[in-house]
Amino acid sequence: MDIKEVIKQGETKYVEFKSWVKANKKELMNILTNEAVGFANSDGGIILVGVEDDGEITGCDDYDEQGIIESIYDKTIPKLFTDIDVIKIANKDIIKISIQKSHEIVATSKGVVFKRLGKNTKPFYPSEYTSNSIKGFKGDYSAKIIEPATNDDIDFTEVERLKLKIQSRDKDSTLYQSDNITFLKDLRLIDIIGDEIQLTVAGLLFVGTKEAITRYLPQSEIIILTYNEGQTEYHKRLELKVPLVQAVDRIQQFFEDRNGIQNIQMGLFKLEIQDYPINVFQEALLNAISHRDYESTSSIFVKFYPNEIIIENPGSFPSGVDSTNIITHPSSPRNKLIAETLQKLRYVQRSGQGVDIIFKDMLSLGKSAPEYNLYSEAVSLTLRSSLEDIEFLKFITKEEETNGEFSVSEICILKYIKSNKTITLGKAAEVAQITTQSAANVLNKLCKKRNILQREARNKYMFTHRVYESFNANIEYTKDKDFDEIQANVMILDYLSKNEYITRKEVERLCGFSPATSKRILKDLREQERIILEGQNKSSKYKLKK
Incomplete structure (x- = not known):
């Protein structure tokens, strides 16, 4: 069903709306976690962030898709995996979070369990569970019980090793303070049935004796x-x-x-x-x-x-x-x-x-x-191990010092342009393995960082001259450079026909040129008597000659 139609039908057992613009972002992450838990413990569903309760589309900005996925993952037990898509409606971004039905009961990291009731998410109490003991682990081989394994198959030296790892690496955890059996049970590495301790597959692999691993899972070796x-x-x-x-x-x-x-x-x-x-x-x-x-x-x-x-x-x-x-x-x-x-x-x-x-x-x-x-x-x-492209390494290192770290999508796109000179919107989506809409957003971000420049056609991109000049430009780059400088003249004159003046910094932003190239272009236009210079140094402005 079209997402617009889904919004039109309003909130249901399978659809929840959440505002982005009106929410406290930290609290919103907790709310999204609660809603995701509710859907996981019911029949699954979607959360549309950027849509008000009445269906008004207000959109989202400055969001971090990976951050949302990780926040829900980190705030749920067992960990909840979600899918996120960004959908553009009326030039506004809607974040669609999809949650599958879980085969086991999911709680928040605070120990609270929710379930979907109609179009609302409500607390889910132990007395309502099909069984008071959370079980299942359907499809997870590592959570299966190895029935012949017993307490004698546990290497308690390894248990202490795990405790020390957690104590030194996670200052907020209290897991390591428990006795060994409670510690293993909390990690779900063992199960206790009656008076018998039984190891899960994961338990055997993490704390089993060498003899037990050889006996029950000899294929688990790493060679x-x-x-x-x-x-x-x-x-x-x-x-x-x-x-x-x-x-x-x-x-x-x-x-x-x-x-x-x-x-x-x-x-x-x-x-x-x-x-x-x-x-x-x-x-x-x-x-x-x-x-x-x-x-x-x-x-x-x-x-x-x-x-x-x-x-x-x-x-x-x-x-x-x-x-x-x-x-x-x-x-x-x-x-x-x-x-x-x-x-x-x-x-x-x-x-x-x-x-x-x-x-x-x-x-x-x-x-x-x-x-x-x-x-x-x-x-x-x-x-x-070989260094395939030292120029690209130097370029990325220098850019990240100035503009901050690139995302994996940006790196994939920049690498393709470095090898192929230009990239289309469709190819950007393909090489970054993202949707066309997401690729458009990434390309726009790169344009704002002045790493690439839209040119020739609406959805075709290439490096700016500032980037070209950081590489050892070849003949074809030089040809492109000559062509773009002709385009730059047209762009500057068109800008001045609509604005009173332009500065050199504005030329850099408009054309994607380095300061030196921008200065030379403006000098050429002055020599052609197309523009005039007013002021000096930082107050210099260029105007059309009348």
């Missing part, structure tokens, strides 16, 4: 292979059939010992560029652990080559994810309990699958894009 230059056979093999925290820490240390650094001169200082950003490798490894198919008899392989790292993971992409949307598709980890435990241990600092981080950091450092390959029963990720 590290290293290769020498020019060799097709590995020269070293390390099999880690140990609890996950031990494995992750050991692999991380192995990685850091091999990770080289290249120094890039930027003006008076040197920029240290690692072969692989540490957070990129960490995200890639944790993704493999959270998304792998633990029912498969295959293992995770981490292959270290002289110039690349390949991580091979049993299992296909999550449902709905493919190579065309992997950057922006909301995460739906195959093993939610493992993903949640990693986040509580602060190995993962945010919700989501981290693919956007992997793409953004690799491209912004002048390296090639990460390469995902899907096979019938596995996914592989290849990271390459």
